[in-house]
Amino acid sequence: MRTIHLAILAPLVGGCQTITMLSDANNFAYTGDIDAPSHETASGVNIEICWDELTDDIQCHEVDPTSDPKLITMARFNNLSEVEVEQQISDDSLDQSSLSGFLTYEIQGGETCAQLEDFTLDGTPVVLSEQYYEGGGTYLLLFGRTNIPGQNIISMDFLVPMESSEVVEVDIGPACATLDFTADLSSAESIELNAGGSSWVVDWGDLTTNGLGNPIALANIDRLLLGYYAGMSVADIEASFLDLELVATDLYYMELFNTFEADLAEATGASGDFSGFDPVDGTWVLALMCTTCSNPAPLFATVIVPQ
Amino acid sequence: MSRTLTLLSLGLLAAGCCGPDITNVEVTVSEVIPTVATVTWETCEATTGYVAFGPGDDRELRTHTELEPATEHSMTLLGVPANTDGSFEIVVVDDDGAESPGDVGEFTTGGLAPGLPGLEVTGSGMDQYMVLPMLGSPVGLVILDAAGNFLWWHFEDRGLDVYRAMLSVDGESLLYNAASVSGDVSEDSQIMRVSLDGTQVTAIDVPLLAHEFVEHADGTIGAMIVEYVDDGEGGEIKSNGIVEIAPDGTQTQVWSAMDCFDPEVDVGDDQEYGWTFANALDWDGTYYYMSLRNFSTVVQIDPRDGSCGWAFGDVGATITPASGSARFMHSHQFEILDGGFLVFDNDGSIAQESRVLEYAFDPVAGTAEQIWEYTTDPAVWSFVLGDVDRFDNGDTLVTWSVNGLIELVRDDQPVWTMSSNFGSAFGFNTVREDLYAADDHL
Numbered sequence: 001m002r003t004i005h006l007a008i009l010a011p012l013v014g015g016c017q018t019i020t021m022l023s024d025a026n027n028f029a030y031t032g033d034i035d036a037p038s039h040e041t042a043s044g045v046n047i048e049i050c051w052d053e054l055t056d057d058i059q060c061h062e063v064d065p066t067s068d069p070k071l072i073t074m075a076r077f078n079n080l081s082e083v084e085v086e087q088q089i090s091d092d093s094l095d096q097s098s099l100s101g102f103l104t105y106e107i108q109g110g111e112t113c114a115q116l117e118d119f120t121l122d123g124t125p126v127v128l129s130e131q132y133y134e135g136g137g138t139y140l141l142l143f144g145r146t147n148i149p150g151q152n153i154i155s156m157d158f159l160v161p162m163e164s165s166e167v168v169e170v171d172i173g174p175a176c177a178t179l180d181f182t183a184d185l186s187s188a189e190s191i192e193l194n195a196g197g198s199s200w201v202v203d204w205g206d207l208t209t210n211g212l213g214n215p216i217a218l219a220n221i222d223r224l225l226l227g228y229y230a231g232m233s234v235a236d237i238e239a240s241f242l243d244l245e246l247v248a249t250d251l252y253y254m255e256l257f258n259t260f261e262a263d264l265a266e267a268t269g270a271s272g273d274f275s276g277f278d279p280v281d282g283t284w285v286l287a288l289m290c291t292t293c294s295n296p297a298p299l300f301a302t303v304i305v306p307q
Numbered sequence: 308m309s310r311t312l313t314l315l316s317l318g319l320l321a322a323g324c325c326g327p328d329i330t331n332v333e334v335t336v337s338e339v340i341p342t343v344a345t346v347t348w349e350t351c352e353a354t355t356g357y358v359a360f361g362p363g364d365d366r367e368l369r370t371h372t373e374l375e376p377a378t379e380h381s382m383t384l385l386g387v388p389a390n391t392d393g394s395f396e397i398v399v400v401d402d403d404g405a406e407s408p409g410d411v412g413e414f415t416t417g418g419l420a421p422g423l424p425g426l427e428v429t430g431s432g433m434d435q436y437m438v439l440p441m442l443g444s445p446v447g448l449v450i451l452d453a454a455g456n457f458l459w460w461h462f463e464d465r466g467l468d469v470y471r472a473m474l475s476v477d478g479e480s481l482l483y484n485a486a487s488v489s490g491d492v493s494e495d496s497q498i499m500r501v502s503l504d505g506t507q508v509t510a511i512d513v514p515l516l517a518h519e520f521v522e523h524a525d526g527t528i529g530a531m532i533v534e535y536v537d538d539g540e541g542g543e544i545k546s547n548g549i550v551e552i553a554p555d556g557t558q559t560q561v562w563s564a565m566d567c568f569d570p571e572v573d574v575g576d577d578q579e580y581g582w583t584f585a586n587a588l589d590w591d592g593t594y595y596y597m598s599l600r601n602f603s604t605v606v607q608i609d610p611r612d613g614s615c616g617w618a619f620g621d622v623g624a625t626i627t628p629a630s631g632s633a634r635f636m637h638s639h640q641f642e643i644l645d646g647g648f649l650v651f652d653n654d655g656s657i658a659q660e661s662r663v664l665e666y667a668f669d670p671v672a673g674t675a676e677q678i679w680e681y682t683t684d685p686a687v688w689s690f691v692l693g694d695v696d697r698f699d700n701g702d703t704l705v706t707w708s709v710n711g712l713i714e715l716v717r718d719d720q721p722v723w724t725m726s727s728n729f730g731s732a733f734g735f736n737t738v739r740e741d742l743y744a745a746d747d748h749l
Contacts, residue, residue: 079685094729096711100659100688121690123487124580148444150730219389219419258341258418292422292444
């Protein structure tokens with residue numbers, strides 16, 4: 001039987017271009033230990049929750065409490081302790097099946113307090129005494145920047161309903177101390193790219209693990225970030241890794257869809273299209289991001305050494 | 308005579324040039340859903356055919372056979388995972404059913420869309436496909452194989468939810484409901500149709516859609532709706548009905564809960580959220596079967612005259628569980644078996660735990676006796692949705708929707724599980740042995 005080749009040819013990236021294959025050895029490593037505050041409250045009754053002091057998020061980025069939070073989610077876990085919830089969020093292993101209930105509240109513009117009795121089950125009112133009570137599980141309160149539960153998380157706090165408590169007000173404070181994030185870029189093998197030229201193609205199809213060492217979801221990579229950090233060493237960048245986009249001297253982005261490779265020449269930033277690694281005296285970092293994931297850490301990050 | 312011979316000769320000549328040979332074969336991978344490929348080919352003679360295909364050289368998948376002979380052909384290949392080299396073989400079928408395979412072609416599927424949830428699969432024994440709505444992040448619908456591969460996807464990003472999705476009976480598209488059932492139902496709800504390659508999306512406006520719809524063999528859609536009925540005292544009763552949408556688009560309401568139940572007499576739970584609060588619908592070719600959440604009852608409905616047959620459960624029931632049998636509460640999907648009744652029981656346990664109940668069920672005798680109960684370990688509470696399917700070999704597939712967990716249960720043990728990462732839940736589960744409609748459905 002004759003075989004005919006009718007496959008759609010992968011887009012050619014240029015006749016003589018060099019493709020730099022990214023490997024797991026190039027990828028940074030990180031840990032993100034979470035220690036969320038606990039608030040003991042009365043059980044089975046309405047609680048007023050206020051967040052006017054929620055002025056920074058778990059990445060220590062500034063938050064406007066009157067405009068940034070869009071959704072409050074109270075997730076309930078029957079079979080997990082606070083420590084287990086924190087651990088599973090930290091290592092990205094939390095399954096939906098651990099969830100035994102959730103209530104949400106869509107924040108109206110400008111408000112900084114909400115009543116727990118106004119939280120709904122996806123729009124359906126609930127009887128609070130059946131949803132929030134001592135022994136009902138571990139209750140995690142999440143503030144998010146979108147109306148999708150679990151996405152773009154600003155803060156995490158535990159609520160602990162106690163029959164012995166008479167507390168009916170909870171103040172949510174700054175979230176900067178919730179996440180202890182440590183990034184290790186220096187242990188990863190940097191990649192070398194020509195400082196000049198007109199094309200710098202990188203291919204990440206061979207990556208198997210993310211910065212946590214977990215299997216990487218290549219399909220979720222939807223943004224490439226190329227940053228230049230003048231006067232900053234790799235250690236400096238590690239120390240402010242959660243501010244990767246804030247402390248950069250120059251930033252270039254590419255939105256990605258359905259691809260495992262990209263030409264950095266197509267990345268654009270405030271100073272225009274990327275045209276080469278000039279200057280070369282600072283530090284260049286390449287990161288592959290997932291903008292729809294709840295974990296804000298890049299799936300891949302590495303240092304580029306221009307040649 | 309001479310001229311006649313000439314014409315005959317020309318006819319023979321033409322017949323000699325025009326046969327069932329396959330020419331101009333092309334394959335195109337969809338840019339919208341890159342796991343889907345479309346194969347086109349031509350035959351000089353009008354023929355029917357199908358395409359055998361699959362990953363690598365394994366061509367155990369096959370499309371349905373074309374209904375009408377044609378010279379220009381097109382088939383969509385669905386079932387190969389992302390980023391996979393596959394092969395296909397066009398097979399021509401003659402009038403006698405004899406099959407003539409053509410050459411083997413190759414194709415390569417593309418990558419997955421960003422935003423699809425992480426899934427973990429353990430165990431074995433599952434060999435079915437699942438058409439699943441996704442809730443939370445993202446909202447949309449997917450087709451999954453037993454290994455947890457995303458074979459197809461479509462996102463619904465208009466702020467509406469998706470509760471039921473299915474392949475259309477003609478095998479050419481997927482149907483889903485874009486609706487909102489919590490709180491106030493949406494006036495903007497629609498039944499959506501998406502072509503297999505994802506390039507065409509059309510909508511049927513069905514205001515106040517509830518959780519479920521079914522498609523009849525002739526393409527008629529039966530959809531569960533919310534209807535607001537005057538209570539005679541200046542208020543409204545939030546009731547339910549069924550609207551049928553004919554293939555020509557004509558919409559007809561064929562049933563109202565008011566036809567069979569009395570709001571003064573049949574009063575269930577949680578009336579502040581609605582009277583009947585219908586939440587699941589099945590169709591057996593003659594009758595609809597609807598789950599009424601606030602009644603904790605499943606009712607048989609005859610759309611020909613809007614009457615009700617048996618009603619099994621609690622409020623308004625003609626059949627109740629036998630003494631000593633567990634009762635289901637606020638249940639969602641169910642399956643009527645030969646002599647049995649299987650139901651996803653959201654709230655019937657004392658604790659906030661969901662479970663599956665099975666009854667020996669005889670609607671003629673009006674008896675129902677519990678014979679099986681299953682709860683996963685650790686127990687989960689799917690406070691809404693939930694689905695259950697019984698396979699021919701006795702296995703039971705349980706979809707713990709809110710919990711993003713699906714289990715294949717055999718001898719009271721989960722032998723295969725699929726779980727989603729935090730933030731992603733499932734709607735009702737439409738299970739398929741084959742992604743292509745059986746030819747007798749066409």
